[in-house]
Amino acid sequence: MEAVFCRIRHNIYMSTKPHPLKIAFIGAGGIVSHAHAAAVNKHPEFYQVLGVCDLNLEAAQTIAERYSPDAQAFRSMEELYDAVGSELEGVIVGTPHFLHEPAGIFFLERGIPILMEKPVTCSLDELERLQALERPGVFVQAGQMQRFDAEALWMRDFVQDAAKFGSPTSFDLNIWQNIQGYIQGNQQHWILDGNKAGGGICISVGIHVLDLLRFVTGEDFLEVTATGRFDPPFSNQAESSCSVLFKMSGGVTGTLHASYTPSRVPYSQRMVLFGERGALYQDTVMKQYAGPMMAVSEDPMITKFADMYGGFEPIAESAKAAYPEANEGGFSLQLLHFREAILEGRKPTQNSLEINHNTIAVLDAIAASLQSGKTEAVAALSALTA
Ligand SMILES: NC(=O)c1ccc[n+]([C@@H]2O[C@H](COP(=O)([O-])OP(=O)(O)OC[C@H]3O[C@@H](n4cnc5c(N)ncnc54)[C@H](O)[C@@H]3O)[C@@H](O)[C@H]2O)c1
Known part of the structure; x- marks a missing residue:
């Protein structure tokens, strides 16, 4: 059975003194520009965008300009981290799927929590490699925002x-x-x-x-x-x-x-x-x-x-x-949830990698069954990562 979903308690952070969480966008394509940037703009007092990176520098600049003068634009996450990494408290990753695992490893190793767009990774092996890098206050939250609707x-x-x-x-x-x-x-x-x-x-x-x-x-x-x-x-x-x-x-x-x-x-x-x-x-x-x-x-x-x-x-x-x-909308609520977990130095109670594990595992099993033509078991959460 999946872990019980705790009711969202972001009201605590709405009523107390705002702490502008210092964040960056990794990828500046469709979902970041339409949904995540809008979620940040809903509560400008809660977030400070320090940087945006995209292979397409112009796309990164277009988003960074919305948060001017705080935000800078970069071509890569490495450049972004070199410039603003010491201040960063969290990143939102919205790149093509095969770049989720490398971005996850890069930021987890540097102690930065990640709100990762769906699918959190391309495979269960990748998810488990990210799980192995998590530690207190340093985590991946999967971007299954429909759970917040x-x-x-x-x-x-x-x-x-x-x-x-x-x-x-x-x-x-x-x-x-x-x-x-x-x-x-x-x-x-x-x-x-x-x-x-x-x-x-x-x-x-x-x-x-x-x-x-x-x-x-x-x-x-x-x-x-x-x-x-x-x-x-x-x-x-x-x-x-x-x-x-x-x-x-x-x-x-x-x-x-x-x-x-x-x-x-x-x-x-x-x-x-x-x-x-x-x-x-x-x-x-x-x-x-x-x-x-x-x-x-x-x-x-x-x-x-x-x-x-x-x-x-x-x-x-x-x-x-x-x-x-929930009038906030799924994207805004998941970002408030991400912020709350960071401020409390713990994993998110919704969409942690453990909770997301079976979603990626069933996708792995579907891919395997499409190839084998047979019924495939869905891998269970291992005792090591449960
Ligand atoms: N939650 C949702 O409803 C929803 C909807 C659409 C997309 N998504 C997800 O969002 C993610 C991005 O999808 P999209 O539709 O925005 O794609 P997109 O192609 O519009 O944007 C991806 C961006 O990543 C950039 N990029 C590529 N390689 C990069 C690199 N090495 N470093 C930095 N940036 C790089 C691209 O230049 C592009 O601007 C995917 O995980 C996708 O599944 C989620």
């Missing part, structure tokens, strides 16, 4: 409520995106190359819904059987589409269908989860990444065909009311 918090409480949901029994997950729409003509994009992305659709975007299922159910993946396709423009064993059967702890079973190469599809993440007494049900909605979750509980005796449609209520509004802290 209001809807996810509500879903977790609903599913964990035995009277309302009962034990989870089975699920169906989907993640679909048209890759040409995403890469917009860049046929050399790193996400197409298994050596740079660590795999295909599952590690790049399927990871979100796999990790969310673990968060909501509190169960871990045990076993997978996968089949898929490896169509162009993907290379180096990056799967373009994938269908997976899963066994989880608690006897939960289910499926994932993920595809980067449908001719037409809205970019969408979808989860259907059934419990002994309740259900969570999500439909795709055009132009929305994830449609609203509908929940139903304590089914009446179904005696008519029409009853099957009754009782489903959208949860989005009630979720916000019940979790006021």
Whole structure:
């Protein structure tokens, strides 16, 4: 079972004297410029951006200028560290996946905690190498920001409520995106190359819904059987589409269908989860990444065909009311969580490498099963790193 999620206590740090945490961005591409920089800007009193690095110096400069005059732009993490490393308290890494492990090693060895974009690493071996470098106050927090969303918090409480949901029994997950729409003509994009992305659709975007299922159910993946396709423009064993059967702890079973190469599809993440007494049900909605979750509980005796449609209520509004802290948004809350752990000199209570271990382990097992054509066990957290 996954470690219990502690409620976010960032309010402590909102109400006390702000300590502007000295941070840097490693990578200045899409996710840093759109999401992480915005999360920093939500609470400018809590963060001081000392530097930004990117191979593309212009991209680094564009972000650094937002934090002028404090922030400087660099071409590499080495240059950045040489200039501002002695003051740095944390870094946010948003580079292509194959650079996560080297960045992790570089900053952990220098005593700097890391908020690492998903996937935290390309493989379990890499994750465990980072784990071995962690020490008190020096850690990696995985960037699975969906765990901080209001809807996810509500879903977790609903599913964990035995009277309302009962034990989870089975699920169906989907993640679909048209890759040409995403890469917009860049046929050399790193996400197409298994050596740079660590795999295909599952590690790049399927990871979100796999990790969310673990968060909501509190169960871990045990076993997978996968089949898929490896169509162009993907290379180096990056799967373009994938269908997976899963066994989880608690006897939960289910499926994932993920595809980067449908001719037409809205970019969408979808989860259907059934419990002994309740259900969570999500439909795709055009132009929305994830449609609203509908929940139903304590089914009446179904005696008519029409009853099957009754009782489903959208949860989005009630979720916000019940979790006021989650109005912050996932990216901001995960950054507040990261800051709090640094200020308290401890690991984060959410998205530590231990918590993220099974998410990376199931991706490893899917990749292995795609190659072997067999059912593969999901590696367990070893006693050394648990
Ligand atoms: N949480 C989410 O919802 C979400 C969404 C999109 C992307 N991501 C993740 O964010 C990360 C980055 O994705 P992106 O979409 O921003 O990619 P991107 O290609 O837009 O940005 C990556 C940046 O890294 C830079 N870079 C490459 N090599 C570098 C090096 N050696 N040193 C410094 N910078 C280097 C590139 O020049 C580029 O600007 C990935 O891990 C991705 O999976 C997360």
